[in-house]
Amino acid sequence: xxxxxxxxxxxxxxxxxxxxxxxxxxxxxxxxxxxxxxxxxxxxxxxxxxxxxxxxxxxxxxxxxxxxxxxxxxxxxxxxxxxxxxxxxxxxxxxxxxxxxxxxxxxxxxxxxxxxxxxxxxxxxxxxxxxxxxxxxxxxxxxxxxxxxxxxxxxxxxxxxxxxxxxxxxxxxxxxxxxxxxxxxxxxxxxxxxxxxxxxxxxxxxxxxxxxxxxxxxxxxxxxxxxxxxxxxxxxxxxxxxxxxxxxxxxxxxxxxxxxxxxxxxxxxxxxxxxxxxxxxxxxxxxxxxxxxxxxxxxxxxxxxxxxxxxxxxxxxxxxxxxxxxxxxxxxxxxxxxxxxxxxxxxxxxxxxxxxxxxxxxxxxxxxxxxxxxxxxxxxxxxxxxxxxxxxxxxxxxxxxxxxxxxxxxxxxxxxxxxxxxxxxxxxxxxxxxxxxxxxxxxxxxxxxxxxxxxxxxxxxxxxxxxxxxxxxxxxxxxxxxxxxxxxxxxxxxxxxxxxxxxxxxxxxxxxxxxxxxxxxxxxxxxxxxxxxxxxxxxxxxxxxxxxxxxxxxxxxxxxxxxxxxxxxx
Numbered sequence: 102x103x104x105x106x107x108x109x110x111x112x113x114x115x116x117x118x119x120x121x122x123x124x125x126x127x128x129x130x131x132x133x134x135x136x137x138x139x140x141x142x143x144x145x146x147x148x149x150x151x152x153x154x155x156x157x158x159x160x161x162x163x164x165x166x167x168x169x170x171x172x173x174x175x176x177x178x179x180x181x182x183x184x185x186x187x188x189x190x191x192x193x194x195x196x197x198x199x200x201x202x203x204x205x206x207x208x209x210x211x212x213x214x215x216x217x218x219x220x221x222x223x224x225x226x227x228x229x230x231x232x233x234x235x236x237x238x239x240x241x242x243x244x245x246x247x248x249x250x251x252x253x254x255x256x257x258x259x260x261x262x263x264x265x266x267x268x269x270x271x272x273x274x275x276x277x278x279x280x281x282x283x284x285x286x287x288x289x290x291x292x293x294x295x296x297x298x299x300x301x302x303x304x305x306x307x308x309x310x311x312x313x314x315x316x317x318x319x320x321x322x323x324x325x326x327x328x329x330x331x332x333x334x335x336x337x338x339x340x341x342x343x344x345x346x347x348x349x350x351x352x353x354x355x356x357x358x359x360x361x362x363x364x365x366x367x368x369x370x371x372x373x374x375x376x377x378x379x380x381x382x383x384x385x386x387x388x389x390x391x392x393x394x395x396x397x398x399x400x401x402x403x404x405x406x407x408x409x410x411x412x413x414x415x416x417x418x419x420x421x422x423x424x425x426x427x428x429x430x431x432x433x434x435x436x437x438x439x440x441x442x443x444x445x446x447x448x449x450x451x452x453x454x455x456x457x458x459x460x461x462x463x464x465x466x467x468x469x470x471x472x473x474x475x476x477x478x479x480x481x482x483x484x485x486x487x488x489x490x491x492x493x494x495x496x497x498x499x500x501x502x503x504x505x506x507x508x509x510x511x512x513x514x515x516x517x518x519x520x521x522x523x524x525x526x527x528x529x530x531x532x533x534x535x536x537x538x539x540x541x542x543x544x545x546x547x548x549x550x551x552x553x554x555x556x557x558x559x560x561x562x563x564x565x566x567x568x569x570x571x572x573x574x575x576x577x578x579x580x581x582x583x584x585x586x587x588x589x590x591x592x593x594x595x596x597x598x599x600x601x602x603x604x605x606x607x608x609x610x611x612x613x614x615x616x617x618x619x620x621x622x623x624x625x626x627x628x629x630x631x632x633x634x635x636x637x638x639x640x641x642x643x644x645x646x647x648x649x650x651x652x653x654x655x656x657x658x659x660x661x662x663x664x665x666x667x668x669x670x671x
Contacts, residue, residue, distance in 0.1 A: 110402060115141040115366070116666075118388055118403040120373050120418065123220025125635040125651040126409035127351030127359075128263065132659035133407070134364035141366045141401055142356075143390060145410075146216030148369035149195075149223070151352040155342030157191040165190050184600055185213050187224055192340040195223050203555060205544050210558035211599035212413060218369055219352040220411060221602070224340050227316045227348050227468065229269050229649035230491075231260050231280045235479050236643035239532075243478075243487050246441060246535045247611040249640050250621035253280065259653035267349040267652065268325055270333075270469065271314030279311075279474040279645070286319040287312050292461040293496035293523045294471045300584040307479070308580070310494060313472035316349040316649075328354050337466040348468065370394055372551050376406060376422040376431055376631065384671075385431070385631050391551045404671055405630050405662050409655070412636030413541060416442075416607040417556045419633075420543050432625040435615055438608060440540040442560050443642045445601040446490070446531030448594050449570045451577045453586035455496070455523040462498040462520055470495040473527070475644045477572065486568035490531040491644040492577065499524045525586055529573045532644045533598075534565055535606050560598045603647055605639035623658040630671040632658045 116138035119129045126142065133140045148154070162169050167190040176183045179199045188196055197214035204212060215221040234253040241248040257280070264283040272287035290298065290312060298310035317333040318325055325331070330346030330353055339348050346353035359365040370393035377400065379386045387402035408415050416439050422431035430438045470493050477489030499521035503514040539561065543554035574591045581589050598604075611617025614626035623638050625631040634655040636647060665671050 113400065114402040115139045116403060117141070117405040117407065118143065118401060119407045119409060120388065121220060121409035121411060121414075121635065122218045122351055122356065122367070123215075123409065123411055123635070124222045124225070124351060124648050125655045126220070126407070127222065127355035128652050128655040129407040129409055129634065129659055130359040130365060131355040132656050133405075133663070134359040134362040136659070136663045137364065138405070138663065139364050139366070140359070141368065141403065142359075143371040143373055143388070143401070144218050144220075144367070144369045145372045145393060146218065146220075146369065148367075149217045149219050149342075149352060151342075151346070151357060152344045155344060156194070158338070158341045158344050160191065181211050182213060184211055184596070185602070187340040191338065192224065195340070195342075202549065205547065205555050205557040207557050207559040208561045209597035210560050211597045212558070212604075213599065213602045214411070218356070218367065219350055222350040223342050223352060225648060226646070227339065228646035229264075229267075229314050229316045230472070230474075230645035231282055232256070232643050232645055232650055233278050233280050235278050236641070236645070239488060239643070240641050243482070245487060246641050247609070247613070247616045250610055250612045250617075255621070256650070256653050256657065259657040260649065263649065263652040263656055266324060267316050267354065268318045268322075268330070269314055269649075270317050270319040272312055274309065274311045276309060276311075276474060278476075278479050282314065284314065285322075288315075288319060288467045288469050290471065291463050291496050292458045293455055293525060294494065296458065297494065297496065297525070297584050298471070301580060304583055305476075305580075308476045309474060311472050311474070313469045313493070315469040317468045318347050328358060330354065333468060335466045335468060337468055339468065372553070373410070373418055374398070374421065374551070374553060375418065376408075376628075378422070378424040378426055378431060378628070380424065380426055383426075385628050393551070396551065404666055406632070407655075407659070407662075408631060408633045408637075409635045412604045412607065412639075413556065415633060415635055415637040416541050417543070417553075419608060421553060427627075431631065432618055432627040434627055435618065437537075437616070438618060439542050440537050440607065441535035441609055442539045442541060442604065442606045443533045443535040443639070444560070444598045444605065445603040445642060445644070446533055446562065446566050446569065447528060447601040448596055449529035449531070449573045449591070450526065450594065451574065451581065451589065451591045452524070452526045453581050453589040455525060455584075455586050457585065458523065459520070475532075477576075484568070484572060486565045486572065487534055488532040488565075488569075489644060490529045490569055490573055492527045492529055492573070494525070494527045496523055496525040525581070527577055529570070530601075530644050530646075531566065531569045531573070532642050534563070535609070535641060536563070541607060558599075562598065603636070603642070605636040605642050605647060608633045608637040609640045610638050611640060622661040623654055624662070632662055634658050
């Protein structure tokens with residue numbers, strides 16, 4: 102029997118284990134397997150293969166059962182996930198349904214999840230802006246959270262590394278607050294977007310309107326051909342899964358690349374219950390996994406563990422990984438695991454119209470929009486709130502349909518709408534301040550169907566967020582008015598935290614084990630062979646979409662981890 106156990110352990114042993122197959126997990130898999138490590142990737146959701154498992158990708162609107170919408174009973178059964186803009190009948194199969202995976206809301210939190218191979222990399226908005234030193238230095242300068250243990254120079258080469266492989270469309274804008282990257286051809290502005298860019302440049306020295314950088318192949322290069330990907334078709338139905346690989350996802354890029362090495366074992370339907378800490382070896386030796394369908398438990402072993410379950414689930418998993426050495430969660434000597442959660446504030450929006458350039462219109466689609474990098478409190482504190490906000494911006498020509506008449510007369514009018522005024526709009530992407538009072542923890546009484554504790558959320562906005570919203574309304578209204586826009590309307594959605602789908606923190610990086618869980622290499626202070634490189638690792642949020650930073654942190658951490666393993670330090 103002893104020999105049988107040894108044999109079983111040998112069969113279930115790998116050089117590295119990656120928990121999660123989303124954007125950061127896919128990058129961990131690619132980097133580890135390329136470096137020669139036999140790597141097991143565990144995904145709690147179903148298997149999704151590129152192209153094969155995109156059932157709606159080529160359907161026309163009239164070929165869908167609900168014409169792109171969902172019936173009322175589905176919406177009522179899913180009051181949380183149905184708030185997400187992409188939860189429609191062409192992509193609802195990639196979203197976690199509310200009843201299937203409940204959680205506790207001490208304070209309202211809209212937790213949007215995608216449990217499948219590829220995770221939310223199939224669903225993300227594909228915006229990829231680099232951080233700058235203004236962002237990495239923010240906590241130290243402004244006195245919140247803890248100082249980041251890295252700066253832009255530490256991550257810059259890794260930003261370049263992942264951009265070249267993933268493919269990023271953008272323009273070199275020369276802005277210190279939003280560093281340039283390795284860009285493919287940028288997408289074009291519409292006429293009114295270009296006009297607004299020029300108006301803002303004339304009036305403000307520190308404000309800029311640029312085309313947002315996005316993870317789309319706006320041109321073809323040999324590295325993308327080698328991945329089996331081709332140029333973006335600008336269909337803008339990305340949430341269905343792209344059969345062309347026109348946008349970056351784990352499914353079209355990093356996972357197939359890892360599979361080609363022969364070093365990858367990908368296992369879906371595998372719910373990781375906990376990490377196994379060996380008291381004698383003083384290290385994590387493996388993971389305990391529950392089969393999502395049969396509920397059978399299996400243990401897998403490895404020298405290196407990368408936890409990339411997505412920010413909130415990574416917190417849940419580490420909190421649930423208790424032992425005699427770590428009774429409050431793996432590596433949690435500081436008691437900070439699950440605390441200092443943060444997100445992006447997307448509540449504020451503004452809309453308007455413009456009556457100029459009526460001899461121009463818009464035609465076709467593009468996968469990105471205009472973008473206004475953060476301009477508040479960048480170089481010095483100038484407002485009554487900390488940090489600031491970026492903003493999306495877009496302008497398109499509206500159409501007006503005449504719905505009078507019946508029969509063929511009505512059909513003719515509907516088929517020939519008239520052009521209306523230009524419609525412009527913007528939404529805020531505000532940085533929230535990580536606070537100890539914003540946390541997640543494990544329920545003491547409720548469990549899911551796999552016997553794991555449900556996660557409890559206590560995350561909310563604060564006065565800083567309200568002041569930031571007021572400033573956004575004031576500044577954007579002024580900018581719109583100065584450009585001659587009319588019928589300006591502001592709105593606050595009052596949506597709960599979470600709907601931004603940019604949750605971060607809980608396992609933050611830092612220099613001091615007393616005030617952080619991870620060091621400058623995303624390595625746990627008190628569990629040296631465990632690395633966390635998804636959103637849970639973030640010390641602060643900045644204003645940029647975070648996925649590009651996760652990719653760069655992951656590639657950098659793997660490089661370090663493999664070198665340390667070869668030195669015998671792990």
